[in-house]
């Protein structure tokens with residue numbers, strides 16, 4: 366088995382996000398539909414014998430010690446009692462603080478990759494439990510397929526959705542997740558639904574009004590995209606998205622996007638590229 370590996374850390378969309386309650390520790394209870402995208406950060410791993418865990422690339426704004434790839438590797442190394450280390454290259458593609466789950470996905474890809482490179486043979490459930498200690502979105506990425514999520518995002522039910530193309534717009538803001546969940550004006554009592562219903566008019570993102578009020582450029586991007594298809598914010602923002610009929614339509618909308626924003630045409634992804642590396 367090789368001791369190097371290159372892997373994608375795919376982005377996610379929250380097709381809807383309902384805040385249905387709050388736990389005693391302050392974390393919010395959610396119902397959300399996670400969709401994997403065939404677009405993300407690119408990570409490379411090389412095993413080391415000396416136990417060191419090193420990030421080999423600079424990530425602007427994220428010191429190595431705080432990077433979720435380093436924190437994930439350290440936590441797994443300690444929990445599994447391994448003496449090996451790893452060098453990690455991070456090619457950041459996803460906008461940070463975009464609600465696309467980039468940091469969480471980087472952590473999940475790191476755990477899946479090291480499960481193989483360090484020959485740990487941990488189960489998917491065990492990796493997900495460790496991932497939850499790093500962030501609420503991490504278990505979903507280890508789960509590795511579209512899912513209906515409850516709790517803080519750790520109770521996952523697989524969903525089969527038809528393939529789709531999306532336009533994703535980054536409206537030039539980075540939204541701190543904690544700020545939005547702490548907001549006084551956030552509603553926390555959306556009625557619990559039994560089966561996920563994906564009609565855009567029967568679901569919503571409860572974080573969206575809070576973000577739109579505080580970050581008007583997010584509201585502007587939603588208004589603009591709404592002229593092409595029903596637009597919504599993903600996660601705690603700032604990115605917004607809309608589902609398109611075809612790849613050609615997605616590319617056409619991206620070509621028309623105002624220059625002040627970044628826009629991408631991206632397709633859904635059926636399985637995480639390292640899905641088979643945990644059972």
Ligand SMILES: C[C@@](CO)(OP(=O)(O)O)[C@H](O)COP(=O)(O)OP(=O)(O)OC[C@H]1O[C@@H](n2ccc(N)nc2=O)[C@H](O)[C@@H]1O
Nearest residue numbers: 391392393464465466500501502517542543546600601602
């Ligand atoms: C909102 C969502 C939706 O998928 O995604 P993002 O927009 O961040 O990608 C997630 O729930 C975010 O998950 P994640 O980004 O991993 O958040 P964490 O690091 O665990 O939490 C950051 C902070 O947000 C708050 N938080 C997060 C999740 C949650 N269910 N309730 C909360 O109150 C807490 O204050 C926490 O300290």
Ligand SMILES: Nc1ncnc2c1ncn2[C@@H]1O[C@H](COP(=O)(O)OP(=O)(O)O)[C@@H](O)[C@H]1O
Nearest residue numbers: 431432433461462463464465466467468469471
């Ligand atoms: N590898 C990483 N990639 C991105 N962000 C990271 C990473 N490691 C730690 N972070 C921190 O996590 C924060 C949230 O990033 P990200 O996951 O991209 O956004 P979101 O949770 O909105 O989807 C960043 O602002 C950054 O401080």
